[in-house]
Amino acid sequence: MERQNNTFTSRKIPWSNKIILLIAGIIFIASTLRSPLTSVGPIIAPIRDGLGMSNVLAGFLTTIPLLAFALISPFAPKLSKRFGMELTLFLSLCVLTVGIIVRSIGSLPFMLIGTFMIGIAIAFGNVLLPGLLKLNFPLHIGLMTGIYSISMNISATIASGISVPIVEKTSFGWQGALGIWAILSLIAILFWLPQLKSNTSQKQLDVQRKEEKEVSLWRSPLAWAVTFFMGLQSLLFYTTSAWLPEVMGGAGMDAQKAGLMISLLQLSQLPMTFIIPIISSKLKDQRVIVIGTTLLYFIGYIGVMFSNAALFPVWMIAIGIAGGSSFGLAMMFFTLRTNTHIEAAELSGMAQSIGYLLAAIGPVLFGLLHDVTSNWTSSMIIFIIASLFIFVSGMKAGADRKVVN
Numbered sequence: 001m002e003r004q005n006n007t008f009t010s011r012k013i014p015w016s017n018k019i020i021l022l023i024a025g026i027i028f029i030a031s032t033l034r035s036p037l038t039s040v041g042p043i044i045a046p047i048r049d050g051l052g053m054s055n056v057l058a059g060f061l062t063t064i065p066l067l068a069f070a071l072i073s074p075f076a077p078k079l080s081k082r083f084g085m086e087l088t089l090f091l092s093l094c095v096l097t098v099g100i101i102v103r104s105i106g107s108l109p110f111m112l113i114g115t116f117m118i119g120i121a122i123a124f125g126n127v128l129l130p131g132l133l134k135l136n137f138p139l140h141i142g143l144m145t146g147i148y149s150i151s152m153n154i155s156a157t158i159a160s161g162i163s164v165p166i167v168e169k170t171s172f173g174w175q176g177a178l179g180i181w182a183i184l185s186l187i188a189i190l191f192w193l194p195q196l197k198s199n200t201s202q203k204q205l206d207v208q209r210k211e212e213k214e215v216s217l218w219r220s221p222l223a224w225a226v227t228f229f230m231g232l233q234s235l236l237f238y239t240t241s242a243w244l245p246e247v248m249g250g251a252g253m254d255a256q257k258a259g260l261m262i263s264l265l266q267l268s269q270l271p272m273t274f275i276i277p278i279i280s281s282k283l284k285d286q287r288v289i290v291i292g293t294t295l296l297y298f299i300g301y302i303g304v305m306f307s308n309a310a311l312f313p314v315w316m317i318a319i320g321i322a323g324g325s326s327f328g329l330a331m332m333f334f335t336l337r338t339n340t341h342i343e344a345a346e347l348s349g350m351a352q353s354i355g356y357l358l359a360a361i362g363p364v365l366f367g368l369l370h371d372v373t374s375n376w377t378s379s380m381i382i383f384i385i386a387s388l389f390i391f392v393s394g395m396k397a398g399a400d401r402k403v404v405n
Contacts, residue, residue: 021194022136026129026144027151028188029089033125034156036100036118036181037065041241042163046174051108061115063363066238068119069126069356076127077345084199085132085345088124090192096121097185104179126352130334131345141335142281149273149328155184157266217343217350223403225396226333226347231355232390233326236297236383239362240265240319244304247376253309261316268320269327276328280336289329290394296322297387305380326390329398337403347403362386 040047040061048058080088095117103114129148137144159181166177217223244265245258253261280286300319303311334351338344362382369379 018194021191023144023147025188025191025195026132026148028184028191029093029125029129030148030151031155032093032096032181032185032188033122033129033152035159035184036096036122036178037062037159038156039159039163039178039181042160043167043174043177046167047111047178050106050174051111053108061111062238062242063360064112064115065119065122066356066360068116069123070353070360072120072123073127073349073353073356075349076124077131077342077349079124080128080131080345081342085128085135085341086192086195086199089128089132090189090196092121092124093185093189093192097182097189100179100182100185104175104182106175123352127349128345130331130348131341134335134338134344135341142278142332145277145281145331145335146274146328149277149331150270153266153270153273153324153327157263157270160266161263217346217403220403222337222396222401223347223350225393226330226337226403227351227354228358228393229326229333229390229397230330230351231358232386232393233323233330234355234359235362236386236390237323237327238359239366239382240323242363243366243379247304247380248309248312250376251309251312253312261312264313265316265320265323268317269324272321272324273328276325277332280329280332284400285398286329286332286336287395287398289325290391290398293322293325293329294387294391294394296325297390298384301380301383301387305377326394329394333397337397337401339402339404343404 044058044061047053047061048055076088083091099114099117099121101114102110102117105111105114130145133141133144133148163177166172166180167174170176172180241262245255245262248258248261249255276289280289283289296318300315300317300322303315303318307315330351334344334348338347366379366382369382370376373379
């Protein structure tokens with residue numbers, strides 16, 4: 001059921017103030033979905049030392065949000081049905097802002113509580129934004145998903161890049177490097193306030209529920225294919241970010257150059273997170289993108305395993321392009337394989353719940369294999385196996401079908 005007087009379904013986007021505010025709100029929300037997380041990794045050492053944490057607990061800081069994603073994602077669509085998508089997103093931004101502030105207070109209990117609050121809040125944005133785009137821009141899904149995806153990834157790259165300078169060049173310390181992102185979430189709240197006027201009423205939701213088929217996506221093979229594709233690309237992203245610098249160090253590369261390689265990988269992702277959603281929206285069948293993405297994953301990871309350090313920039317670019325492509329495609333599957341924004345939110349919730357559980361397992365398993373075998377080659381096999389399963393799940397998810405017929 002479309003909203004009444006919804007002007008966003010016309011062939012050309014009418015650039016009214018209302019739509020400009022909506023797009024700006026989406027961009028700012030997307031910008032808050034990764035930056036509070038990627039700001040942690042580069043300054044984990046001063047955080048650990050400042051709070052007197054063990055290495056295990058310090059590593060757990062990056063796992064807590066993933067566990068929160070897995071726990072909360074299935075409930076996000078249900079709460080949005082009850083309270084309306086716009087209001088639910090607004091409340092999640094408020095929780096995110098409080099979580100960022102609490103995390104940066106400077107004590108271990110507040111650090112853990114704030115990190116979990118951040119994970120809960122981001123889970124709502126992750127799940128609901130694809131449905132929101134399908135509802136408001138049904139004829140411009142590719143463009144809007146591209147804008148949403150690249151906004152999220154640019155802010156993530158900036159956050160990971162400026163954390164260390166804030167710690168080393170200012171008096172704010174690691175608390176300031178973490179707390180500064182509350183400013184961004186406050187800006188997102190201000191830009192999102194006008195959307196509360198469009199919040200779907202309970203009466204509208206009741207009518208919509210009656211018109212929609214009652215179906216469990218958990219019984220849909222296609223929904224599971226999308227879920228595994230989402231989860232496996234997340235596993236590759238988080239495991240690569242966590243461990244590839246160590247792998248390159250084992251190949252004789254110094255820490256500074258290894259950091260530059262990861263930056264090159266992240267920069268290579270950015271154009272694809274914008275381009276792939278637009279391309280995939282124009283194709284009925286996305287399996288050709290899956291094939292190209294998988295080949296680049298194989299080329300990049302096999303290159304890291306068996307070539308010398310001089311060729312690492314080539315492999316980083318290959319992995320980055322593949323990662324950006326698979327992320328953009330995963331976001332598009334939520335809308336391409338569903339009929340309504342409610343289905344899109346439900347599929348997004350399912351995929352991100354299971355997907356982030358897989359993502360949380362990846363870095364732990366990678367490190368465990370290294371500890372057992374004392375070499376990186378056995379651990380790198382995880383990347384090859386995950387790439388193979390991305391191909392299998394992607395070929396099913398990329399076919400022109402819907403999770404609910």
